[in-house]
Amino acid sequence: MGKYNAKNESSDKFSLRGRVFHKIRDDILSGKYKDNEELKEVAIGEELGVSRTPVREAFRQLELEGLIHIIPNKGAYVTGITVKDVKDIYMMRSLLEGLCAKWATENITPEQLEEMEENVYLAEFHAAKGHTPQIAELDNRFHEIMYEACNSKMLEKQLRDFHDYVLRVRKKTLSENKRSTESNKEHKFILEAIKSGDPLKAEAEANKHIISAYENMVKNGLHEAYATDED
Amino acid sequence: MGKYNAKNESSDKFSLRGRVFHKIRDDILSGKYKDNEELKEVAIGEELGVSRTPVREAFRQLELEGLIHIIPNKGAYVTGITVKDVKDIYMMRSLLEGLCAKWATENITPEQLEEMEENVYLAEFHAAKGHTPQIAELDNRFHEIMYEACNSKMLEKQLRDFHDYVLRVRKKTLSENKRSTESNKEHKFILEAIKSGDPLKAEAEANKHIISAYENMVKNGLHEAYATDED
DNA sequence: CTCCGCATTATTGTATACAATTATACGGAG
DNA sequence: CTCCGTATAATTGTATACAATAATGCGGAG
Numbered sequence: 268m269g270k271y272n273a274k275n276e277s278s279d280k281f282s283l284r285g286r287v288f289h290k291i292r293d294d295i296l297s298g299k300y301k302d303n304e305e306l307k308e309v310a311i312g313e314e315l316g317v318s319r320t321p322v323r324e325a326f327r328q329l330e331l332e333g334l335i336h337i338i339p340n341k342g343a344y345v346t347g348i349t350v351k352d353v354k355d356i357y358m359m360r361s362l363l364e365g366l367c368a369k370w371a372t373e374n375i376t377p378e379q380l381e382e383m384e385e386n387v388y389l390a391e392f393h394a395a396k397g398h399t400p401q402i403a404e405l406d407n408r409f410h411e412i413m414y415e416a417c418n419s420k421m422l423e424k425q426l427r428d429f430h431d432y433v434l435r436v437r438k439k440t441l442s443e444n445k446r447s448t449e450s451n452k453e454h455k456f457i458l459e460a461i462k463s464g465d466p467l468k469a470e471a472e473a474n475k476h477i478i479s480a481y482e483n484m485v486k487n488g489l490h491e492a493y494a495t496d497e498d
Numbered sequence: 499m500g501k502y503n504a505k506n507e508s509s510d511k512f513s514l515r516g517r518v519f520h521k522i523r524d525d526i527l528s529g530k531y532k533d534n535e536e537l538k539e540v541a542i543g544e545e546l547g548v549s550r551t552p553v554r555e556a557f558r559q560l561e562l563e564g565l566i567h568i569i570p571n572k573g574a575y576v577t578g579i580t581v582k583d584v585k586d587i588y589m590m591r592s593l594l595e596g597l598c599a600k601w602a603t604e605n606i607t608p609e610q611l612e613e614m615e616e617n618v619y620l621a622e623f624h625a626a627k628g629h630t631p632q633i634a635e636l637d638n639r640f641h642e643i644m645y646e647a648c649n650s651k652m653l654e655k656q657l658r659d660f661h662d663y664v665l666r667v668r669k670k671t672l673s674e675n676k677r678s679t680e681s682n683k684e685h686k687f688i689l690e691a692i693k694s695g696d697p698l699k700a701e702a703e704a705n706k707h708i709i710s711a712y713e714n715m716v717k718n719g720l721h722e723a724y725a726t727d728e729d
Numbered sequence: 730c731t732c733c734g735c736a737t738t739a740t741t742g743t744a745t746a747c748a749a750t751t752a753t754a755c756g757g758a759g
Numbered sequence: 760c761t762c763c764g765t766a767t768a769a770t771t772g773t774a775t776a777c778a779a780t781a782a783t784g785c786g787g788a789g
Contacts, residue, residue, distance in 0.1 A: 279570050283743070284558075308771070318744045320551075323771085324558045327515075331562045333655050339510050340750050340771060355652040362593040420577075421586040424564050514773070539741070549774045554741090571741055571780050 283317045288325040290315060295334050295345050302347035306335065353433060354481065360429040361477035364410075367417040367426055368457055368473035372466040374418035383412050383458055390451045402447045409454050413473075446483045453479065515552035518542070519559055526565050526576050533578035537566065584664060585712065591660040592708035595641070598648040598657060599688055599704035603697040605649035614643050614689055621682045633678045640685050644704075677714045684710065 279285035291311065294300050306326070308319045315322075326343050329335045337343045375383075386409050393401040410430060414423040453476040460469035510516035522542065525531050537557070539550045546553075557574050560566045568574045606614075617640050624632040641661060645654040684707040691700035 282570055307769095309769095319771090320743055320745090324555055327555045327558050328562050331559050333652075339513055341752095342770075351650075352652050355650045358597065359594060359653060359656065362597060363590060366589065366593060419582075419586045421564075421583050422590060425590065538739095540739095550741090551773055551775090572782095573740075 282321075283315075284321040284324045287311070287315055287317060287321050288328055291325060291329060292332070292334060295329075296348060300345045300347075302345060304345050306343040306345065308343075354485075356429055356432055357477060357481035357484075360426065360433075361474050361481075363422060363426055363429070364413070364477050365470040365474040367413050367419075367422055368461065368469035369466040370417035370419060370422070371413050372461045372464060372469045375416040375461060379412055379416045380462065383409065383416075383461070386412065387451060387455050387458055390447075390454065394448045394451055399447075402451075406447075406450060406454075413457075446480075446487075449483075450476075450480065513552075514546075514548045515555045518546055518548060518552050519556040521546060522556060522560060523563070523565060526560075527579060531576045531578075533576060535576050537574040537576065539574075585716075587660055587663060588708060588712035588715075591657065591664070592705050592712075594653065594657055594660070595644075595708050596701040596705040598644050598650075598653055599692065599700035600697040601648035601650060601653070602644050603692045603695060603700045606647040606692060610643055610647045611693065614640065614647075614692070617643065618682060618686050618689055621678075621685065625679045625682055630678075633682075637678075637681060637685075644688075677711075677718075680714075681707070681711065 280289060291300075291306070300306070308322045308326070312319050312322045326335065326337060330337050330343070333346060334348070335343045335345050386405055390402060390405040390409070393405065407430075410426070414426050417423065453472065456472040457469055457476060460466075460472050511520060522531075522537070531537065539553045539557070543550050543553045557566065557568060561568050561574070564577060565579070566574045566576050617636055621633060621636040621640070624636065638661075641657070645657050648654065684703065687703045688700055688707060691697075691703050
């Protein structure tokens, strides 16, 4: 369904480089590495049982993702991620998901529309039954469909990046409370707007959806997960 | 003035890896490498007189930037950039520059505000005299100031990425016609809104500014520079 | 002639070796 | 005791060597 192979690029969880990349990334996002801590190639290589080569390649990617910054001939230092960073990403994402919904309204295919309807319908069912993992999966998939439907490679990539970025935070919060039913109701609003061919309505609904997802998250203890705040 | 060293990360134009990275990137954006063309590590290494190591590291970064995609154990293939991609980026950037202007209104320091006023004033002077390079530099700087003033590391990074991405396109179009005076007028509008503490006005003006920059660009022959379009 | 299978080649993935740069420690001058 | 310079060590940058995987081509069976 997606234009190229699968999900995000560099999702190569099986190559050494991919494993190193994801490992360090998780360790930064989970707070194992503190802000401004220096990452040494050999140390991490030994810890994971690999040589410096894959570690270095992973470093280069992490730098581009903004999670570390590299000073040439000197070292790699973690940039970390604060509570404010997460908030800012949600605000940026809100705008772009709105744009995505707008474009999706104008470009969605019948097949995508059908999958979206099915998605919302199924989510309603699982929400009633309290099937947490299915709900999370459907929630992800709803947004994926929109990303594909907007017909913009650039926007799709950007939103996937954001989505990946906040995924681990969201995973903890969505579920286990009744946010899931609310969330799905908002999905339904977006879907209705798309179906009725109202791009501006779709945009506004998608905007609201992300904002309320964020607000729900802060209510449910974002601060505990990310204690490295600074403001 | 920026929080960390200088401009964008990986701007290490002098290391081998940095040179390879920028070279390939330019070659893709300038159209030297066609869509879906395979990039071979040894070939590029030999062309630039370096070994495979820096080439591979550059590849990993280019993949994350979305300019190539790597199939494990197979090869690296250029993704290219179409006219539609450029348009989409401008639309995304329009929204985020708006957000940036909004936040800048609420967070700008007196020093930044002063530099902004000076910038607009100077640009007016150079525009009248037709000093093209100074105008381009001031235009860049105006946006840089806003990025710094919005007080969001994440948004700043994102906008810098976008800005870098479209820079070579913009460089050709801005200048040489009277867009520069128009552009500076729009900068002035944004500045006025920020000064008067009206975030929504600033947002709207910044939105319009990017859109009109884009519209000007298409009028002045974007299509010739990017003949690899597909729609 | 076509298609399958195996050997060969090419290409990427990883590890290691060497070079260049930067940090550290030690010793002497003042 | 402090400061400076130099020698040493630690760390990153690059090149090369080796391993694993995928593409290519050839030859024979049918």
